[in-house]
Structure formats: structure tokens, C-alpha cells
Amino acid sequence: MTKVAFLTDAPRVAGSEVWLLSVLPHLPALGIAPAVFVPVGTALNSFAERLTAAGLPVTRFERLGELPALTRDFDVRVMHAWGLLTYARLLPKLAEPRWVVIHDQLEFFYPLGLRAFYGLGFRLTKGWGMRSASGVLTVSEWADDWLRRYGLPASGFVKNGVDVERFRPATQQERTDLRTDLGFTRFTVLVPGRFVLEKNQWAALRSARHARDLDFVFVGDMDSLLGKVAVQFKRLARLSNVRFLGRRHDMPDLYRAADALLQPTLAENQSLVTLEAMASGLPIITTPIPAQAELVEDGVSGLLVPPAPHLLALALRRLSVSPERARQMGAAARARVLAAHTPQYTAAGLARLLLSAASPIPTQANASKPSQPKEFHHA
Numbered sequence: 001m002t003k004v005a006f007l008t009d010a011p012r013v014a015g016s017e018v019w020l021l022s023v024l025p026h027l028p029a030l031g032i033a034p035a036v037f038v039p040v041g042t043a044l045n046s047f048a049e050r051l052t053a054a055g056l057p058v059t060r061f062e063r064l065g066e067l068p069a070l071t072r073d074f075d076v077r078v079m080h081a082w083g084l085l086t087y088a089r090l091l092p093k094l095a096e097p098r099w100v101v102i103h104d105q106l107e108f109f110y111p112l113g114l115r116a117f118y119g120l121g122f123r124l125t126k127g128w129g130m131r132s133a134s135g136v137l138t139v140s141e142w143a144d145d146w147l148r149r150y151g152l153p154a155s156g157f158v159k160n161g162v163d164v165e166r167f168r169p170a171t172q173q174e175r176t177d178l179r180t181d182l183g184f185t186r187f188t189v190l191v192p193g194r195f196v197l198e199k200n201q202w203a204a205l206r207s208a209r210h211a212r213d214l215d216f217v218f219v220g221d222m223d224s225l226l227g228k229v230a231v232q233f234k235r236l237a238r239l240s241n242v243r244f245l246g247r248r249h250d251m252p253d254l255y256r257a258a259d260a261l262l263q264p265t266l267a268e269n270q271s272l273v274t275l276e277a278m279a280s281g282l283p284i285i286t287t288p289i290p291a292q293a294e295l296v297e298d299g300v301s302g303l304l305v306p307p308a309p310h311l312l313a314l315a316l317r318r319l320s321v322s323p324e325r326a327r328q329m330g331a332a333a334r335a336r337v338l339a340a341h342t343p344q345y346t347a348a349g350l351a352r353l354l355l356s357a358a359s360p361i362p363t364q365a366n367a368s369k370p371s372q373p374k375e376f377h378h379a
Contacts, residue, residue: 087129
């Protein structure tokens with residue numbers, strides 16, 4: 001068995017930690033013995049317990065400086081960092097091969113000035129630090145190409161996957177009961193995500209003003225300044241068709257009860273929310289940014305719509321009066337996930353990469369790697 005250490009400096013659980021939970025338990029059957037290194041902190045206690053319950057060895061650490069010694073005897077070290085300077089501080093001290101798995105959004109599709117500013121900031125912080133990695137693995141073809149264009153040691157990508165048993169379409173009776181319990185009566189648009197600039201919930205909220213005959217249900221952290229502004233906007237605009245549910249732990253039920261997912265995002269790598277909704281059989285209305293266009297086939301499994309509120313509202317209203325088209329899109333969305341976006345599919349690609357990386361690779365060799373992106377997948 002190839003021993004692989006997965007390292008994170010996460011202060012809390014988010015998409016990259018969900019990825020670890022869903023993918024790593026499948027690795028032992030593929031010749032990989034994973035172990036996870038998690039910071040000490042109450043916000044991560046439940047995460048560590050779930051990893052242990054899944055049969056994964058977990059080590060809690062207090063300082064990043066402990067990790068080089070703790071991981072020295074592994075065949076490969078794989079890091080995902082939240083901190084802007086974690087890669088720069090830690091990677092050179094880790095034994096080789098030392099890999100990065102990056103889920104970061106990499107580029108925000110803001111107006112040109114803000115977009116350039118963010119890109120420069122990333123390259124000077126995380127991007128600079130990743131140059132000392134033996135290789136960088138990401139989760140979309142677009143992100144792999146982005147890393148290569150900026151001269152980082154990109155080494156391929158593995159598509160994200162979601163649990164298709166947990167995220168599945170509802171039976172007719174389930175759906176009726178769920179909608180009754182949740183108070184969903186009209187065509188209901190689910191809008192998950194934190195109220196932050198890049199998730200662009202503001203556009204979704206303004207869309208509700210253009211489509212008052214549809215209901216919009218927002219799910220996610222409302223503690224930010226934008227979240228508080230959204231609550232005031234709802235009151236001032238008299239948006240009786242908008243509900244804020246806050247943080248929820250019943251997302252599978254919400255997906256099954258809703259009629260469509262709206263995600264006017266301005267930055268993604270490969271969105272787990274999009275994949276969860278697709279697996280649940282929902283048609284997706286999202287923006288045509290590159291990583292979303294990899295997941296959603298326009299007119300087949302959803303609609304790619306520029307993030308202008310009136311255009312988003314128009315797309316949703318047209319879908320609301322075409323229930324058969326919405327059903328067909330939802331079925332196509334689930335079929336796409338079943339074909340290439342399960343945790344088993346992701347684990348197979350990841351295992352193939354890790355087995356090939358088990359012997360040290362000099363960092364200088366990355367410069368001669370082919371520029372064509374390489375996906376690791378089932379043989």
C-alpha cells in the first residue's frame with residue numbers, strides 16, 4: 001500500500017474538507033493508505049470524528065511546523081491550504097514528493113479591474129508558494145489550464161464527485177411531503193451559498209423582483225454585511241416571494257423539494273453545490289463562466305445565462321411554464337453526474353495520480369511537462 005498524508009490548515013469545514021470526506025474512504029481499495037492531518041480546534045472536531053468513523057487515521061496538530069516531522073515516513077504528502085502564505089511557509093520544509101490539491105476558485109469574473117487585482121493577489125500569495133510543489137492537482141480542466149498558463153507545476157485534474165445515493169431525485173410521494181413540510185407551493189427556485197461578492201447572491205435577489213410569480217429560497221450563511229443588506233432589500237422592495245432559511249443541514253431534502261437551482265456565481269473551480277443539485281435531478285440556471293460550463297450543458301442539463309437579473313428571471317419564468325423541459329433537464333443533469341462525477345470516479349483518478357507520484361519528482365522536471373491538461377480517470 002502507498003502511504004499518503006493529506007494535510008489541511010482549514011479553520012472550519014468547507015468544500016475541500018467535504019471532498020476529503022467523500023473521496024478518501026474509497027482509496028484503500030485502490031492501493032492507497034490515506035491519513036489525514038487536521039488542526040486542533042473545536043470547529044473541526046466533528047470533521048475529525050467523521051474521518052475517524054470512516055476508518056481514516058487522523059492526527060491533530062497545533063502548529064504547521066509540526067507537519068514535516070509527522071509526515072516524513074509517508075510515500076507522498078498532499079496539501080490543501082486556506083492560508084495565503086501556508087504553501088510558501090510549509091511546502092519547502094516537507095519531504096518530496098509534496099503535492100498540492102487545489103479547489104480554490106483561482107479567478108473571479110468581476111469587472112476587469114477587480115478581476116486583474118484578484119489574479120495578481122493570488123499569484124503573489126498562494127501561486128508563489130505552490131512553485132515549490134512537486135505537482136499541483138486541481139478539479140477542473142479550466143483550472144488545470146489556468147495553472148499551466150501561469151507557469152505553476154500543474155499535473156492534471158480529477159473531476160469532483162458527489163454521493164448519488166444521498167443526493168438523488170425524490171419519489172413523487174417524497175416530493176409532495178417535503179414541499180408540504182417546507183411550505184413550497186409555487187415554482188420554487190433554490191439559491192444556496194454565502195452572501196459574498198463572488199457567489200453573486202445579490203443578482204439572484206434582484207431577479208426575484210423581476211419574477212414575483214416565482215418563489216426564491218436562499219440557503220446559507222447570512223452573517224456577512226451583504227447578507228444583512230439583502231434582508232433590508234427584501235423588506236424595502238416588498239419581496240414576499242423571497243425566503244431566507246440561513247444555515248441548513250437538510251440540503252438533500254431541499255434539493256428534492258425545489259424546482260430549479262439558481263447559481264449566478266462569478267467564481268468557481270468545480271462547484272459541489274452544482275453537482276449536488278444535478279445529482280438530485282434539478283435543472284441548473286447558472287453563469288457561463290468556464291468551470292460552470294464544464295458541468296452544465298446549455299439547453300440540455302440546464303441554462304447558462306449572463307448574471308443580469310432580468311435575464312436570469314426570464315430564464316426561470318420560461319422554465320416554470322415548461323415543466324416537461326425542466327424534468328428533461330433534471331434527468332440529463334443526473335445522468336451527467338452518474339457518468340463522471342461520483343466519489344468512486346474521483347477516487348480512481350486520484351489513486352492513479354498518487355501511485356504515479358509515489359517516488360520523488362524533482363521540482364525542476366515540471367518545466368518539461370507537456371502543456372496539454374491530463375485528467376486522471378478510470379482505466
